[in-house]
Amino acid sequence: MSEGPLIRLVDVSKRFGDLVVLDGVSLDIPAGETTAIIGPSGTGKSVLLKHIVGLLDPDAGEVRCFDVDMARASEAERYAVRRRFGMLFQHGALFDSLSVGENVAFPLEHHTSMTATQRRQRVDEVLAMVELPDTFDRPTTALSGGQRKRVGLARAIVMEPEVVLFDEPNSGLDPLTSDAIDALIRNMKRKLGITFVIISHDIVGTVAVADHIAMLYGGKCIAQGPTAEFVRSEHPMVRRFLQRNLALPDGTGGVAGLPGLG
Template sequence: MADERTTEPDRPIIRIEHLSKRFGSLVVLDDVSFDIPTGKTTVLLGPSGTGKSVLLKNLVGLIQPDAGHIWVEGVDMCTASNRQKARMRKLFGMLFQDGALFDNLTAGENVAFPLRFHSRLNESEQRKKAEDALAMVQLPGVWDRPTSALSGGQRKRVGLARAIVLEPKV
């Protein structure tokens, strides 16, 4: 399959068409369609239990929809190979509801973690980039702090710093 990714300004970075997902008899997503324009901020907002997380899991290819299609930069995530999905996931910065921090790592090590696997930066460059991300979320000076010593809000911000440290497109 050819790689159809593009950065055309008129093409949305994400297009979702007629997406449906159910779990048993529970319909979670029913014929959902929308575009996310390139370069625009888009918010997915709704009450608990309305399918936001299910939509996002479909979007990044963690679960398959029952019907419909999702294109990310022109790549159909519903028919993409596992290798293509993994490559496309690198475009996303994900902030998990519970923070999803590693308890055995410090705050700074949590932020630097994706850099270890998805960058060619050396250790000191990784630390600098992670410290910059922590500063962006107003948490300078917490590099060595254990995650157990962070407040709930601080944990969220460490998670946000980790989500943005790779400078994702989405």
């Protein structure tokens, strides 16, 4: 593989009818690290994620994943790239008619030739990784919001992806449950070497978990960089977003006390 970023967006534009959502977004996502893409609701974060996995094609510009130009690649090449991704969509619901274990086993059943015994073994392994051991037979309807996210995470990693795309990992969760999800993400990055791309409208959780942050606003990526640099960005919209989300007293500082930035 080349030395470049794992995922690269160059001048990506996308509109739906009259609505311009992405207006020339350029963004690099490095391998082996966690990158957060933040921005207010409705700015096109989920749309951007769908471009990365080739579920949407840009009107202009280029999305490269593992050096494959997604829009120009053959269906077989796109499929090969997608096999290297694990995804948790924002509203990526679990199948409530299936048990926890059956939900996690789903990709294995459809995309591998594993036997039932092998699948069971693998699923039990990933359920333990997300700290839900011995839950294979539990109905998903019995789970809390945080547990549902963890089952979703187990399903996303069951195929041993190199990259996991996680849309709004902390939405709808209380702070303690959010922290537990963040800790899982950090662990998986460290132990499994997974590259995470996290979408969030919440800067607080993001700062604790992300190595890099990019901010989407007005159809553009207005700032990106290592987390410690990003939170010191002078960009007025970044400052406003940080102040509102962190209740900073002013736009000049106050980040020293943030988790992970001491």
